[in-house]
Amino acid sequence: MNYHGGAAHTQARAIEDRLTGVPGINTVHERIAAWRLDPDLQQAGGHVHAMLLGLRRLDTINIAYGAAAGDGALEEVAARIGHFAEEELDGPWVLARAGGGTFVLVANEACSRERWQLVAEQLADAITRPIAVPTGILRLSPRVALMRALTGESLESMLDRLSQALDAAHEQSGNLLCWARGEVTPPGRSAAQLEADVLGAIDRDEIEVLFQPQFSLADDALSGAEALARWNHPQLGRIGAGALFAIAERADHVAPLSRHIARKAMETAVTWPAPLRLSINVTPADLAFGSYARHMLDLVRESGFPPRRLTLEVTEQALIGDVALAAQVMAEFSAQGIRIALDDFGAGFCNFRYLKVLPLHYLKLDRAMVEGIATDSRDLAVLRGIVAMAKALDLEVIAEGIEDEAQRAAVAREHCAYYQGFLRAQPMKAATFEKLARGI
Secondary structure (H helix, E strand, C coil), rough: CCCCCCCHHHHHHHHHHHCCCCCCCHHHHHHHHHHHCHHHHHHHEEEEEEEEEEEECCHHHHHHHHHHHHHHHHHHHHHHHHHHHHCCCCCCCEECCCCCCCEEEEECCCCCCCHHHHHHHHHHHHHHEEEEEEEECCCEEEEEEEEEECCCCCCCHHHHHHHHHHHHHHCCCCCCCEECCCCCCCCCCCCCHHHHHHHCCCCCCCEEEEEEEEECCCCCEEEEEEEEEEEEEEEEEEEEHHHHHHEEHHCCCCHHHHHHHHHHHHHHCCCCCCCCCCEECCCHHHHHHCCHHHHHHHHHHCCCCCCHHHHEEEHHHCCCCHHHHHHHHHHHHCCCCEEEEECCCECCCCCCCHHCCCCEEEEECCCCHCCCCCHHHHHHHHHHHHHHHHHHCCEEEEEEECCCCCHHHHHHCCCCEEEEEECCCCCCHHHHHHHHCCCC
C-alpha cells in the first residue's frame, strides 16, 4: 500500500481529510513518538496496538448512489470509529486516513490480545450498521487487520504488516478479521460466551455507570452530566458502551440492559442538587420496543428523579427505522416534561426532516463540528449556520468534544448553551461527580 505521493496527491489527500475530519499518517508518526517518550505512559503498562480498516465496494457506491454518497459514507465511518474509540479505549489513541476507504486506528492501550480482538470485532459491527445518505440507505462491509506492535517497531513496519494482513482478509471470503504476520489469533471468548456473559452481568453488578459532566457556557457552571455505561468484564477488563450494547443486541437483551442503566443512573442522580440535569442515551432497539415509553416513565417515577431535569439523547441512527414512531414516543416523554436532544448532530448526513417532525429541545453537536472552529474559518461558518438554524427552531445547542480553551471560547462566542469535553472533565465515577456537584 502506498502512503506517499507528489504534490497533486498531497492536495487531493488534504481535500479527502477535510471530508472525513481525520488527519493523515504523519499524525500517527508524531503520536507514537510522543507516547514512547512519555514516562507516565511507560509506567501505566500500555502497549502500542493498531488496526487497519478497509471498506469494500466504495466504487460501486459512488456509481450507484453518486460521489456525494460515497463522501458521506466515509465521513460517517470516520465519525463512528472516533466515537467507538472514545468509548472503548482507556489510553491515548489516534485515528488517521490511509487513503481511499482505509483508516488506521492506533492506541497505547494496556489490554490483552483477546481484548484488542474484541474491540476490532465490535468496531466492525458498528461500521456495518446502516448509513443514511440523501439517495438511500447504505450498508458497508469492512475488513480489519490488527496487531500488537513489537517493542520499538517503526510505523512503516507496522503499516506494512497490517497492509499484508488486510489484503489477506479481503481475499478470504467471510473473514472480517486477520492478525498481522507473526501474530496468532487469540482464543479469547466466543460470541456465544460473551452473549451469555452479558445476560449475567447485570445480576453480578459488573455494569457501571460513569458520568460525563456538562457545563453552561454563560457562566461555566456545572449544569449536569451524561450517563455512560461501562462493563467491567472479569476476564477481558473494561468494555465500553458501544461493544456492550452490540453484544446485548445479539443476545436480544438490549431492553433489560437499557432499563438497568437508566435505573442506576436516575437512582444516583436523585441526590444531586437542583437544577443539575441528567442525560441518558436512547438506542435504536429502545425506540423499536413498543412499551419503551411506558417502561421508561415507570422508571422515572420509581426513582423519584424529577422528569423536568431529565434529557434523553437520541442519535440519527436510532431514527432511521421509523421516524413516525420515534416522534410519537418522544411526544409522550415531552408531555411529561422530559427534554429530547438530537445527539451527534453533524456526524454524517442529517435528515433535516427530523428537525421538523420531532419534538426536540437540544441539538448536540458532534465533536467533528467543533474540532476546527478555532483555526478554520469554514468550520466556524458551518457552526454559525447550525446555531442560527437552532435559534430559529427554538433549540439550544450543546457542544461535545471540547478539548481546549480556544474551542470553548469559540462556542461561547457563537452562543451555544452548554458544552462537555476533556477540557473540564472526563467521565467519572458517581462519587466523584457528587463531590464536583457539591463543590467538595
